[in-house]
Structures are given as C-alpha cells and as structure tokens.
Amino acid sequence: MSDKKPALNNTTSPEHYNELKWKVIITMLVIAVIPLATMLIINHFQYKSHLKSEVTRPLYAMANKTRHSFELFLEERLSTIRFISTAYTYAELKDKKNIEKIFVALKKELTGFVDLGLINTSGDLVSYAGPYSLLGKNYKEQRSFQETQIKGHFISNVFMGYRKNPHVAIAVQHLNNDDNSWILRATIDTDHFYNLINSIGLDFQSDAFLVNSDGIMQTDSKYYGSILEKCKLDLSPERQKGQASREFDVLNVMDENVIIASADFSSADYKLVLVKPYSVVLKSWYALKTELILVFTISLGIIVFTVFKMAGILIDKIRKADEKREHVMAELQHTQKLSSIGRLAAGVAHEINNPLAIINEKAGLLSDLTEITDNLDNKLKFNELTQSIIKSVERCKKITHRLLGFSKRIDIKIEPINVNVIIHEVLEFLEKEAMYRHIDIRLELFEPMKSILSDFGQLQQVFLNLLTNAFAAVEDGGIITITSLNRKKGVIVKVADNGCGIPETILSNIFDPFFSTKKEKGTGLGLSITYGIINKLSGQISVESTEGVGTVFTIKLPEKPNEKTESEDE
Secondary structure (H helix, E strand, O other): OOOOOOOOOHHHOHHHHHHHHHHHHHHHHHHHHHHHHHHHHHHHHHHHHHHHHHHHHHHHHHHHHHHHHHHHHHHHHHHHHHHHHHHOOHHHHHOHHHHHHHHHHHHHHOOOEEEEEEEOOOOEEEEEEOOOOOOOOEOOOOHHHHHHHHHOEEEOOOEOHHHOOOEEEEEEEEEOOOOOEEEEEEEEEOHHHHHHHHOOOOOOOOEEEEEOOOOEEOOOOOOOOOOOOEOOOOOOHHHHHOOOOOOOEEEEEOOEEEEEEEEEOOOOOOEEEEEEEHHHHOHHHHHHHHHHHHHHHHHHHHHHHHHHHHHHHHHHHHHHHHHHHHHHHHHHHHHHHHHHHHHHHHHHHHHHHHHHHHHHHHHHHHHHHHHHOOOOOOHHHHHHHHHHHHHHHHHHHHHHHHHHHHHHOOOOOEEEEOHHHHHHHHHHHHHHHHHHHOOEEEEEEOOOOOOEEEEHHHHHHHHHHHHHHHHHHOOOOOEEEEEEEEEOOEEEEEEEEOOOOOOOOOHHHOOOOOOOOOHHHOOOOHHHHHHHHHHHOOOEEEEEEEOOOEEEEEEEEEOOOOOOOOOOOO
C-alpha cells in the first residue's frame, strides 16, 4: 500500500473553488436581480404612461375649456352686433347721434368694444362712433368686407389696420327687402384675450397664446413670439395631421421637450395653444424615477454584497468539507497501513518463535553436554555463554508473545487482573526509549493493589497509548509519573507528565477520531481508541492540562465491567 497522501484532484483545486464560487454568485445574482429589474422596468413604464395620461388629459381639457370661453366671448359680441343690425334701420344707424348713443349703451353692457361703424354696399364707412377719425374710409378691399358679403358675418384675425393698434373686427351683413345691403362693423381690443388666458392659472414656465391657421401669433407669447409674428412652434397642418388621433403632442423646442395641447375655434380662424415643459408635467415622475433608481441601486448593492458574502461562506465550507474528507481518507489509508503492519508484525513474531524454540533446545542440549563432559577446557565459560543464549531466547520469546497478545486481542476477555502488573509489563516495552532519552519514570503504585475483573490486553493497549503520548509530550530528561490507587469499588490510575500541555481551546476535542496535536506524526486514533476501550470496560477517562506545565490523564475502573464507577475518589 502506498505511503503517499492522495493528491488534490480537479474538484478540490483552488481553480475549481474559484470557478464554483463565480457560478454560485452569477446564479444567485441572476435569480435575485432579474425579478427586481423586471419590476423596476414595468413600474417605470406603467407609472410613466399613467402619470403622463393623468397630467396631459387635464391640460387638453383646460385648452378646450378656455377655447370655449373665447368662443362665448366672441359669439356674445357677434350676437349683439347682429341684434343691433336688425333692431335699427339703415337710416337710424346712419344718423351720427343715434349710432353714438347705441355705441355708448353697447360699451356699458359689454366690455371690449372699441368702436362701431356702418358700411354701405360700396365699402364706404358712412357712419362711425369711436375714438378714431375713420369716417369716409373704404373697406371694399379688406377681407372683413369681402368675407361678410359672402358669409353674412365675419370675425377677423387680429390686425393693425387704420388704428395702428392690434384689434379684432366683427361684422354683420343686413339685407333690406329691396335687396339693398349694408354692414354693421365693430372692433374689439385684445386686452380681454389676455384676461381669458391669465384665468387659466399657468405656472411661469408654461405658456398659452392664440395663433391663426397661418401660424401668425394673435396674442403675445412668453417664449414663442409676439403678436402678429410667425410662431416659433411648428403648428403646421401637416404636423397636426400626424396627431389627429391624439390629444397632445411632444416637441423639442429650444433643446427642451415640451407638451403642446391645442384647440381649434369653430367660429373664427383661431387656435388656442397651451405649452408646458415636459420636465414640469412629469416633475413628480422624475422624483419617483429618482427614488426608484435609488432604491434599486441600494437593493442591488445589498444583494451583491450578500451574494458575495454568502457565496464566500458557502464555498469556504465546501472547501473545508472537501479538505476534511481528503484528510479522513488519508488517515484511513494510514490506519489501514498501520493495521497491515500490525498483522505483519504478528506474523513475523509467530515465525520467529519457531527458530527461537530450536535455538533454545540447542542451547539446552549444549548446556547438558557441557555438564556431562569432565575434561572439557573452559567448561565454565561455555556454561556462561550457554546460559546467556538461553536468557536472550527467553527475552525474545517474551517480546514476541507480547506482540502476539496485542495483535490477537480483539474481543473483550474478562479475567482477574492487577493494574500494577499491566503497568510494569507495558513499561518494559518503553524502557529502552526512556533510557535513551533520560526520561525519569516515577512509579507511585499502591500496594497491595486490589484485583479487578477486566481485560488484560485491552488495558495493555490503553496504558501503552497513554505512555506513548506522554513520551511524545515531554522533552528529553522529562518526568512521567504513574500513580495507582484503590477505590471503594474499583481502582484509579493517573498518568502525569511535565510536557508541553494541551491548549484549552482544543482540550474538548482530543478524544475525537483523527484529532491529533502531533500534526503529521500522529493519526489521531490513539486517544479515541483509548476512550472507546475504557467505555466498553464501564470505566471513565478524563484529562486535565495546562499549556506549558503538563497533562494528567485519569482512568477510573470498576471492580466489574458492568458496574458504574464512583464519582468521588476514596
């Protein structure tokens, strides 16, 4: 059987554990992170979509509501002008005093009117009430006149005109029974437009304004142009067609995403536009997004730390278990080797006995021949040499008998024994080593020692193991003390040494199988076997040790194997 300790294979190499560790880490991270990331992504898009809808729908509803207010404002004034045109005749309206009287009453009832004028079929302003000198002006070429002739009424875009001030014209056509027609025309200032826009209550980053179909601003804007300028936003019909099915649109304006909600007027060529920065609309979303990312990052950090820590602990335990398994396998092989050596030693001892017997017989015969020969020279010397041979053979026989006794005793054989006799016999095995190392073996054996029923061979092995450990613990010139005492129901034996001692941290493990303090020099089985034998013999074994001072093993044996030992010494 090979003496070599089994080498680490691929499954116990450092590379294997490192690879296994990363597999465990990756698997655990995938299992833990994928659901967390999936939940984050789903919450991200669902909440963003929901929040966007919840924020932008009210914006679009606000645009429609404000557009409705504008249309009510314009329709109310258009209806008023239409009523005046039917309530008064052309002649009455042409009268300067009458039209001024009507205008004064009109301004008291409704705000926003700037002036009121009567236009004949030729487009001439024949009657006028207002702050400007416009009497006699001709409107035939103006759009308001032409549109009114076709549709019967007209609400113009904001324009400057003769007044050089932004205003809106409202015109109503009146037809006489004789097919003669005339137009009653009024202008409204745009101040009320701003009042309606301000009533929306937008924040300072948002904007609202009116624009016509050509993209010309009908009111001033905070960010996208002044009145009668081209709007900076792309509100062309081509782009609007792309969002016909949507209630809002998102554009990038001046390097900033904005949300636009628009509402077209039905009674005039106006479009109300509400603009909110994307960051303002989704401010709460960005806050939640930051919190989600923060929670995800912290959770991921905790997961990664925990996974790495747990994987390290797990792999370390696996590595230690593998190393322990390899160590146990090596110790088992070593134990099998020792067992084989023991069987071989027993066989050798048995084989030696035969030639020893022949030598003993020949030496005895030689001694007898010497005795009956009278004239033999150096007869005395021959007798001495013969006796020396016989003594040496006897000594060899004792040694081989002891070896055979150790190897053959497996089952317990109960017989009356004296522990002092066993101690003396075991010391004969060790006397040469004690002499060579100058170890002082002090015997404090009680006499007469009572006889107990126990197993002679098993106790031989117990005391041999304890003394072998004591020899290993002491330095050359050390002291080993063996004490025996009688007890009320048994005996007690103590084996003490002044060796290195056993650390307190490992004292409770010394009876464990394969636990050794001798590193590579021991198998860790001696004390474990000793503990097992003492238990089988119904005894007790205990140890006291102080590191650097020494160790004392105490064995208590009952008078009979089936009796319990006493807890206190006699």
